[in-house]
Amino acid sequence: MKLIRKRRNGYALLFAASICLAVWFGVTSMLEVVFAFGAISLISLVLLVRQSRLLYDATLIWDNRILAVSSALISMPGRQIKKDIEETVVSTFGILIGSEIYRWGLDGVHGVRLHTAHIDQERMYLTFGDAAQTMRVDLLHGMTQKQAVLDAAQKLLRETGVTADIIGW
C-alpha cells in the first residue's frame, strides 16, 4: 500500500508541476511547450485518478483485514507466479499483495466474488473470480494452533459469507 500511496503522490506532484509549467509557458506564448506540458498533465491526471482508485481499494482492504501473512502464490490458468512479500493481507474485499490488489465483493453480485476457501496445515487456498475468469491464491498462513485457524475461518464466514474447508487439523 505504501508503494501505491507513493505512486499516487508522485503523479499528483507531476500533475501540479505540469499544469504550472503549462500556464507559465502559456503566459510567455510558447505554444508548442504549452501543448507538451498540457499532454503531460493530462496523462498524469489519468494516472493520478487510477492510482487514487487503487489506493481507495487498498485502504478498504487494509481496513477490513482478516488475516495478514508473509507469502503468497498466485495461480491463473496457464501461469503461476510466486510472490514473497512482506505485506500480504486477506480481507473482506480482496487481497493486497505488496502493491497488487485482487478485489472481490466490491462490485456486488455481478462483480468478482470469493468462491471457496480451503485451509490445510500449511496453506490457505482462496478461489475467486467472476463469470469470465477464476483465479486461485495460495498463502502460507503461518498458523500453528487450531484455534487461530478456526478464528480465521469464522471471520472469513462472517465477513464474506464463504465457509472455509479446514483440512488435516
Next chain:
Amino acid sequence: MNGLKSFNARRLSVAGFSFLFAYILSFQFEGQVLYSLLDLRGTDADRYILTAIIAHFAGLFTCGLFVKSQAAAKSMMLGGMGLCLAATVPFFFPLPTLWMGGLIVSGYFSGCAVAAWGFFLRAFTPQNERIKSCADVLIYSNLLMIAVNVVAMNRSTFIGLGLSVLCLVIGMVFIWMLPLVQKNEQNKTFKNKTHGGIKNPLILLCLFVFIITINSGLMYQVINPAFEHLTGLVSWYWAVPYIVALAIMRNLPMKANRSRILYIGMAMIMGAFISFMLLGRNTSDYLTVDTLMLGACGIFDLFWWSILGEMLDYSDNPSQTFGIGLSANVFGVLCGGVLGIAVTSMGLPGAEVAVIALTVVCVTLAMLPSLNHQLVLLLKSHAYLAAYDNMSQSQQTDIVRQVKTLNPLTVREQEVLQLILSGKSNREIAGALFISENTVKTHARSIFSKYDVSSRAELISTLLKNQTVG
C-alpha cells in the same frame, strides 16, 4: 363529528388562503392591477415590481424565524393581512411617493402571511389530501384573480384595486374564523421519527423550484409584453390553461403516474417558446403560446406545492419550511424577471430573444429529470423509514429473516442492513460497527446489488413488499 369539524376547518383554511392569494396575484405580485396603476401614473414599473417581489421573498424567507406556533401563525396572518390592507390604501390616491413604501410593507407581510399558512395546511389537511388542498387554493385564487383582472382591465383600475382589497378583507374574516387545535400528535410522532431532518430534501426541492420558475419570470418579461395589445383576451384567458391543468392534475386517480405528466409539461414549455418564436402575435398565436406555457406552469406548480405540503409533516416549523419552499419560487421569478429585463433591454429582435429563452429552458429541462428523481427518492425514503420505525421489533425481525432466505447476506451485511433499516446514516453505522464509512458504503452497495435496487428507499420498499407476500 371530529371529521366534520376538521372538514370545515379545512374549507375555512383553503378559503382564507385563496382570498389572500387572490389579492397577491391580482395586485401585489406582478398583478394586472398594479401594472395598470403604474401605467396610469406613467411611472417606471420595473422598479416597483422588483421591489415588491424582493419584499415578498424576504417575508416568505424570514417568517419562520418569529412564527413558531399555530397561534402565532394565526396572529401573523391576521396582522400581516391588516398591514397589507393599510399599505394598499395609498394606491387609491395619486401618491407615488407612498407607493414604494406600501409595496415594501405589503410585499413583506403578505409573504409572512403566506408562509404562516403552512401551520394550517398541516393541521387541517390529512397527509394524502395535501395535493387536493394545494390545487384548490391555486384554482380558487386564480379564478378570483381572473375576475379582478377582467374588471381592472375592462372597467376601471380602481374598481379592480377595490376588489383586490375586498379579497384581502374576506380572507381575513375566514382566517379569523379558523379554530386553533392542540399539537397534532401524529405530526409530532412523524417528526421525531425522521432521521437526518428535512434539510437536504428541502434544499433539493428549493433548487428544483428555483430552476423551474426561472421560466415563469422569463414568461412575464418576454412573452407577456408581446401580446399586450390583446387586452380583452389576456384579461380573462391568461390563467385559464393554468386552472384547467390544475383541475386535471387534482382529479387524477391517486394511482396515476404523475411523473410522466411532468415530461409532458416539459415538452409544453419547449413548445411554448418555439411557438412564440415561429408564430405571429395575433389571437390564435396567443392562445397557442399561453395554453402551452400556463398549462405547463399548472402541472409543475401543483407538483412542487404538493411535495412541499407533504414535507410539512417532517418539519419542526411548518411556516419556515413552507416559506422557504415558496421563497425559492419567488426567487426564481425574480431571477427570470431580471434576466428577461436584461434580454429585452438589449433590444434584440423577437426571434433572438425567444432563442435565448429557449436555450435557458433547454438547460433547465436537462437538469430537471435528475433533480426530480433524487427529490422523489429522498421523500420516498423518509416515508418508508417512518413506516418501518412504526413497526414492532418482531415485524422488523421477520423482514430481516426473509432477506436471509431470499438472498443470503453475510453476517456483516445483515448488521449493516439492520442499521440502514433503523434509519441510521452511513457515519452512524460506521460508528456503531467500528468500521470505516467507506466500508459501510461498500457493504451497502453490495446489499443493493443483491436486491437489484439502487437506493435505500427501493431497498426498504422491496423488503416491505416481501413481508406482505410472506
